[in-house]
Amino acid sequence: MSDYIPYGRQKISDDDVDAVVEALRSDYLTTGPKVKEFERAFAEKVGAENAVAVSSGTAALHAAVYALGIGPGDEVIVPAMTFAATANAVVYQGGTPVFCDVDPETLLIDPADMVRKLTPRTKAVVSVDYAGQPCNYDIIENIVDQEDIALISDSCHSLGAVYFERNVGMLADLSTFSFHAVKNMTTGEGGMIASQDKTLARKMRAFRNHGIGVDHRARSKRGTFFYEMTDLGFNYRITDIQCALGLSQLKKLDGFIRRRQTIASRYDAALAGISNAKPLAVLPDRTHARHLYVIRIEKGRNEVFSKMRAAGIGVNVHYIPVHLHPYYQSKYKTSPGLCPVTEKAYDEILSLPIHPSMTDSDIGRVCRVLADACREARK
Numbered sequence: 001m002s003d004y005i006p007y008g009r010q011k012i013s014d015d016d017v018d019a020v021v022e023a024l025r026s027d028y029l030t031t032g033p034k035v036k037e038f039e040r041a042f043a044e045k046v047g048a049e050n051a052v053a054v055s056s057g058t059a060a061l062h063a064a065v066y067a068l069g070i071g072p073g074d075e076v077i078v079p080a081m082t083f084a085a086t087a088n089a090v091v092y093q094g095g096t097p098v099f100c101d102v103d104p105e106t107l108l109i110d111p112a113d114m115v116r117k118l119t120p121r122t123k124a125v126v127s128v129d130y131a132g133q134p135c136n137y138d139i140i141e142n143i144v145d146q147e148d149i150a151l152i153s154d155s156c157h158s159l160g161a162v163y164f165e166r167n168v169g170m171l172a173d174l175s176t177f178s179f180h181a182v183k184n185m186t187t188g189e190g191g192m193i194a195s196q197d198k199t200l201a202r203k204m205r206a207f208r209n210h211g212i213g214v215d216h217r218a219r220s221k222r223g224t225f226f227y228e229m230t231d232l233g234f235n236y237r238i239t240d241i242q243c244a245l246g247l248s249q250l251k252k253l254d255g256f257i258r259r260r261q262t263i264a265s266r267y268d269a270a271l272a273g274i275s276n277a278k279p280l281a282v283l284p285d286r287t288h289a290r291h292l293y294v295i296r297i298e299k300g301r302n303e304v305f306s307k308m309r310a311a312g313i314g315v316n317v318h319y320i321p322v323h324l325h326p327y328y329q330s331k332y333k334t335s336p337g338l339c340p341v342t343e344k345a346y347d348e349i350l351s352l353p354i355h356p357s358m359t360d361s362d363i364g365r366v367c368r369v370l371a372d373a374c375r376e377a378r379k
């Protein structure tokens with residue numbers, strides 16, 4: 001359907017295509033110079049000392065959990081309102097995700113519930129900058145400092161956002177990013193971990209390469225075949241083809257975010273005239289990267305969803321609370337009632353399309369269809 005407006009999609013221009021073609025014609029398709037170049041450019045962009053590029057946002061989360069030494073018996077607090085991968089990464093290393101509720105206005109992790117979920121086994125917290133808005137890191141930092149536990153920021157939504165003049169990527173021990181096609185910039189599939197800690201970065205570099213400390217280029221430079229696998233790792237490498245696209249996309253990130261913010265303002269204005277739908281709250285002292293534009297419809301969300309989908313608007317629901325997935329219910333004995341704010345939100349939320357390749361006329365169409373669908377839901 002050509003007039004279907006998806007909730008998210010990439011914006012690829014000729015310079016992106018040229019960059020990828022150049023990589024394809026070069027000597028290295030993977031683990032070559034583009035990987036390092038992308039890592040350096042990304043680290044500089046967010047202001048971090050280290051950036052480690054991997055094959056996906058999920059691999060980034062897994063590497064972060066690994067680098068912190070989380071294993072069996074360790075608990076990691078994770079908000080229930082997120083994509084399943086946030087919790088799965090803890091499970092991959094044998095840790096236990098402990099689900100935490102969110103604030104009803106923002107759907108960001110609720111620090112009060114976080115404190116309630118702390119136990120002597122808590123090893124880390126994962127904060128999720130839901131929809132692209134940085135969490136209340138001042139409060140979260142106080143808690144993790146006091147408890148002497150680690151903080152991972154799942155920043156898959158918030159690349160490009162700023163919190164009290166600190167960039168996302170600088171707000172936690174480890175910050176993870178995704179470059180999936182719908183994210184704020186893309187490499188097709190891909191991910192990154194930003195950190196100020198060189199030792200953690202070195203661990204994650206080995207982890208993405210089977211647990212082997214040096215890559216093939218370093219070996220050939222030293223004129224040796226010898227290598228040692230010192231820990232169990234994975235093949236989580238990213239290709240030079242992808243990093244060439246990443247370098248090209250990174251240059252346009254600020255423009256992408258500005259366009260997302262413009263679309264968000266248009267939606268804000270439209271919602272002012274719709275009594276039964278309201279946007280999530282935006283907090284002061286931070287910018288919002290506007291990865292998602294989420295509204296709440298107290299009654300008739302499913303009806304509005306169906307009407308908008310039927311009209312070719314790719315609305316979506318982010319997310320099904322992670323603790324309600326059958327895997328977690330059966331394996332971790334989670335059940336409805338565990339995170340009531342998240343569960344109530346799940347019945348009411350709807351993500352409107354938002355991405356830089358939307359035209360002004362696309363935005364107008366979404367607003368009209370939304371207003372009509374909400375009017376019918378009021379009847």
Ligand SMILES: *Cc1c(COP(=O)(O)O)cnc(C)c1O
Pocket residue numbers: 056057058059082083085086128154156157177178179180189190191
């Ligand atoms: C997209 C996303 C991920 C996973 O990233 P992939 O690159 O798809 O593996 C993890 N957490 C959140 C919050 C995301 O939005």
